[in-house]
Amino acid sequence: MRGSATLARRPYARALALLALLLPSALLLAASQGAYPIPLWEFPQALREGGERAAVLWNIRFPRVVLAALVGGGLAMAAAALQGVFRTPLVEPGLVGMGGAAALGALLGLALWPSLPWLLPLFAALGAFALAGLLSRLAHREGPVLLLVGLAAGLTLGAVLGIVQFMVHDPQGRSLSFWTSGSFAGASWEGVALTASLLLLSGLALLRLAHFLNALALGEEEAFHLGVSVWSLRRWVLAWSGLAVGAAVAAGGNVAFVGLLVPWCLRRWVGSDYRFLLPGSFLGGAALAVLADLLARTLFAPAELPVGLLTTVLGGPLFLYLVLWEGRHA
Amino acid sequence: MLEARALGHARQGRWLVEGVDLKLPAGALVALLGPNGAGKSTLLRLLSGEWAPSRGEVWLGGKPLWAYTPRELALVRAFLPQHRGVAFPYTAQEVVALGRLPYGKGPREEERVAWALAQTGALHLAHRPYPSLSGGERARVDLARILAQETPILLLDEPTNHLDPKQQMEVMALCRRLAREGRLVLAALHDLNLAALFADQLVFLKGGRLLAQGSPSELLRPELLQEVYEVSFEVVRHRGRLLAFPVGAD
Numbered sequence: 001m002r003g004s005a006t007l008a009r010r011p012y013a014r015a016l017a018l019l020a021l022l023l024p025s026a027l028l029l030a031a032s033q034g035a036y037p038i039p040l041w042e043f044p045q046a047l048r049e050g051g052e053r054a055a056v057l058w059n060i061r062f063p064r065v066v067l068a069a070l071v072g073g074g075l076a077m078a079a080a081a082l083q084g085v086f087r088t089p090l091v092e093p094g095l096v097g098m099g100g101a102a103a104l105g106a107l108l109g110l111a112l113w114p115s116l117p118w119l120l121p122l123f124a125a126l127g128a129f130a131l132a133g134l135l136s137r138l139a140h141r142e143g144p145v146l147l148l149v150g151l152a153a154g155l156t157l158g159a160v161l162g163i164v165q166f167m168v169h170d171p172q173g174r175s176l177s178f179w180t181s182g183s184f185a186g187a188s189w190e191g192v193a194l195t196a197s198l199l200l201l202s203g204l205a206l207l208r209l210a211h212f213l214n215a216l217a218l219g220e221e222e223a224f225h226l227g228v229s230v231w232s233l234r235r236w237v238l239a240w241s242g243l244a245v246g247a248a249v250a251a252g253g254n255v256a257f258v259g260l261l262v263p264w265c266l267r268r269w270v271g272s273d274y275r276f277l278l279p280g281s282f283l284g285g286a287a288l289a290v291l292a293d294l295l296a297r298t299l300f301a302p303a304e305l306p307v308g309l310l311t312t313v314l315g316g317p318l319f320l321y322l323v324l325w326e327g328r329h330a
Numbered sequence: 331m332l333e334a335r336a337l338g339h340a341r342q343g344r345w346l347v348e349g350v351d352l353k354l355p356a357g358a359l360v361a362l363l364g365p366n367g368a369g370k371s372t373l374l375r376l377l378s379g380e381w382a383p384s385r386g387e388v389w390l391g392g393k394p395l396w397a398y399t400p401r402e403l404a405l406v407r408a409f410l411p412q413h414r415g416v417a418f419p420y421t422a423q424e425v426v427a428l429g430r431l432p433y434g435k436g437p438r439e440e441e442r443v444a445w446a447l448a449q450t451g452a453l454h455l456a457h458r459p460y461p462s463l464s465g466g467e468r469a470r471v472d473l474a475r476i477l478a479q480e481t482p483i484l485l486l487d488e489p490t491n492h493l494d495p496k497q498q499m500e501v502m503a504l505c506r507r508l509a510r511e512g513r514l515v516l517a518a519l520h521d522l523n524l525a526a527l528f529a530d531q532l533v534f535l536k537g538g539r540l541l542a543q544g545s546p547s548e549l550l551r552p553e554l555l556q557e558v559y560e561v562s563f564e565v566v567r568h569r570g571r572l573l574a575f576p577v578g579a580d
Contacts (some may be wrong), residue, residue, distance in 0.1 A: 010421065087417040215428050217417040221380055225411075226479070227404025227432035272418040 012276040015266070019283035026287040027069060030294040031061040035301050060187075065290050067187035067195065068307070071252030072289020073282035074199045078241035078248070079259025080266075080281040081206050084213035084274060085136065085237050086146060089267065090322055092259040092315075093128065093245045096150025099254035100157030101131035102242075103179040104164065106250045111168045117190075121198055125246025131157075132238040181308030182253035184293050191251050198247035202240040203282060209237055210274035217272070255292070256308045257315020258285045264318065331356040331390070331514050332377060332407075332483060338385035339372055346372040347538045350386075354516060356482065359509035361525035362518040364535035365559050370518040371412060373535065374485050377516070378409040390483075404432035407483035408476040412491065412518075414468065416460045422471040423447070423456040429478030446478035447471075449504060451497075465492035473501065477508075484508065486517040490524065502528040522574050526550055534558050550574050 032040045038053055038061075046053035079092045093099045105127025106120045113119055131153060138146050161179055177183070212233050215223040220230045248255075262284040266277055288311070296305040334352040338345060347369040354360055362370050375381040377388055379395045388395040390406065398406075408429070416425060426443045430436065447453040450470040455463060463471060469492045476484060489505070490498040498521070505515045506528050519525045525532060526546040534541040534549065536558050542549055550572045555563035561576045 010424075083418075089418065211431060214420070214424070215431055217420065218425070218428065219411075219415065219417075221411060222409075222414070224380055224400055225378060225404060225407075225409040226428060227399075227401035229400050267418055271424070272420045273424060 010271040010273070010276075012271060012273060012280075015270040016276060016280055016283070019280055019287070023069065023283050023287045023290075026290040026294075027065050030065045030068070030290045031057065033294055033298055034061065035297075063187040063189050063192050064184050065293070066192050067251055068184045068289045068293040069286035070192065070195045070199055071182070071184070071248040071255060072258050072292075073286035074195070074202075074244045074248035075255060075259045076262040076281040076285020076288070077199075077203060077206065077278055078244035079285075080263040080274070080277050081209075081213065081237050081241040081244075082132065082259075083263060084216055085234050085241075087217065087219075088146070089264055090147055090260070090319070091150075092257060093241075093249075094254045094256045095154065095260065095319070096131075096135055096147070097153035097157050098128040098131050098135075098242070098245050099249055099256075100154050100161055100180075101127035102246045102249035103127070103161055103254065104157055105130075105246065107161065107164050107168050107179075111164075118194055121194065121243075121247040121250035123246070124250040125198075125243040128245040128249070129239055129242030132242055133235075136234055136238060177306050178253045179249075180254055181306030182255035183304070183306060184252050185297075185304065187251075195247050195251040199244055199282075202244040202247070203278070205240040206237065206244075206278055207275070209233060209240075210278055213237065213274040214272075252289075252307075254308060255289055256312045257319065258288055258292075258311050260319055260322075261311070261315045262288060264322070332516075333389040334373075334377065334386065335389060336386035337373075337376055337383050337388060339376055339381060340384045345384075345538050347376060347535075348385075350535075350538075350540045352533065352540060352543065354514055356514050357509055357512045358530040359506050359515045359517070359528060360531045360533055361529035362516060362533050362535065363520075363522065363525055363558070364541075368535040368558075369538040370535055371487055372538070374409070374487050374516070374518060378407060378485050379403050380409070401432055404479065404481075406481050407485060408479040408481045410472060410476045410484070410486040410489055412487040414472050419459040419461055421456065422452065422458050422460055422463065422467075422474075425460050425471055426456075426474045426478050429475040429480075432479065442478055442480065443474075446474040449477050450474045451500065466494065466497060469493055470497070470501075473504075482513050484513060484515045484517075486515065488518055488520065490519065490521065498524060522550070522555070526572055526574070546572060 028040055032038055036056055038046055046057060075093055083089050083091045102124035106124040109119045109123030135150060138149055158180060212228045215226045215228050223230050263277060263281045266280045266284060292310040293307045295310050296307040299305060332354040334350050337347060337350040339347045364370055376383050423443060426446055430439045430442060447456055450473045452470040452474050455467055455471060473489055489501055493501060502524055505517060509515045529546060532546055532549045533543045541558055542554060550565050552563045552565050555574055562578055563574050564577050565572055565574045
């Protein structure tokens with residue numbers, strides 16, 4: 001019997017290709033729109049000519065949309081990995097307090113070494129990792145306990161953040177709303193480079209652990225029986241996703257619910273294999289954040305909405321749905 | 331092949347398994363029997379290396395179990411737990427493919443997955459999301475995952491749970507076939523007669539202690555069964571087979 005002929009693959013490759021097309025389209029669209037619209041087809045000419053339009057594109061639009069993509073992608077990728085460790089689709093860095101912990105870590109970095117901005121993401125990563133480690137001690141409990149503890153931690157950290165914000169002088173003058181709702185205003189190429197390299201590092205590391213994360217979906221005991229060193233896997237996944245959350249939050253603040261929406265949609269419509277889900281979440285989260293940022297800065301232009309508000313409008317109802325209906329099967 | 335030496339395991343001051351000496355040979359289907367709480371699951375978890383013993387050791391292939399890495403263990407023994415679930419909507423085929431994890435990415439992966447699914451009569455379920463399967467369908471997919479691991483030792487905690495009589499017979503026949511190929515299959519079971527029909531050896535546990543190990547014809551005796559289950563048994567011979575049934579407490 002030729003068994004392999006009867007098995008089919010899920011459309012993982014096709015979905016990745018589609019997402020890989022979606023992202024550059026979103027990036028170009030977002031780069032062309034704004035308070036000063038520059039049609040897409042005039043990009044080459046504008047960049048060749050130099051002058052004001054080139055400056056807008058090079059110094060403002062391009063770094064901004066790329067940073068938005070990195071932050072959204074990093075948060076979604078980290079969320080997918082964390083969901084694997086906690087074995088529930090309800091975990092998202094912002095929702096379980098990791099985002100707040102990362103922001104607090106970043107502020108601590110600012111307070112201690114204000115002249116070393118590249119330390120920020122590392123301090124943020126430490127904050128996120130510390131909180132994730134704390135939560136992972138609760139991972140054996142039922143899902144709701146984890147969520148409630150995460151929520152309580154998130155609220156507390158948010159309040160502490162508000163207080164600390166007053167005491168720390170931020171040379172970039174970022175406000176509390178940057179940390180809690182996210183913003184990509186004032187993006188720079190240095191920030192993009194730093195964030196991209198950290199995310200690349202954590203993304204590659206997580207991808208190497210992807211198949212083990214699949215095994216973890218069966219349960220920790222079953223993963224062990226399949227040869228996974230569960231304890232060490234958990235620690236590394238938490239560390240690398242902590243780094244991704246730290247890099248994302250330090251660069252763009254907490255863009256809420258991207259990490260909930262994107263992996264959920266991908267699991268629902270494509271499949272759960274982490275070898276697909278991690279890169280897929282990155283691409284999907286990146287596109288979503290770019291489009292959300294586009295809306296945030298154009299809806300009420302010249303005023304800007306915090307980008308997290310828009311993702312929350314989409315993600316909040318989904319979260320409710322997950323808790324009320326799908327949570328039962330999780 | 332697999333050997334327990336003075337094996338004991340205590341949780342919160344209570345001994346779940348105590349002083350168990352057990353030698354399990356390759357090429358045999360061994361049924362692990364005993365009342366609820368006898369320590370069957372605990373013994374399986376100790377033999378699989380998932381739990382570390384509080385006393386004694388488990389030996390496998392000339393080495394104690396603690397000297398194996400998780401991956402080395404996964405290449406020699408597979409374990410089917412009693413309570414199973416998958417957190418996300420993987421397809422049955424993806425779940426079974428996880429059985430190939432200890433081998434890394436091999437060229438034969440799909441072939442072995444299809445073979446395993448076919449063995450448990452679950453090939454037609456390959457594309458279905460695991461969470462949408464019924465209890466019986468899940469049981470067969472889970473068993474296929476264990477088979478895909480292709481280990482010389484299979485430890486099965488109630489593999490016939492959720493299965494109808496026909497499927498139970500099929501699973502037991504499969505276990506016996508695997509044993510004939512030279513593997514050790516150790517299955518915790520509740521159905522005495524199913525065990526007696528298929529198993530080469532029975533192992534009776536009670537209160538965490540080993541009560542008896544032997545062939546079905548040696549062990550299917552009313553006195554022993556009464557001692558194990560604390561209920562009177564009658565054993566009759568029907569068409570050359572021993573049948574045991576409880577006849578009431580006294």
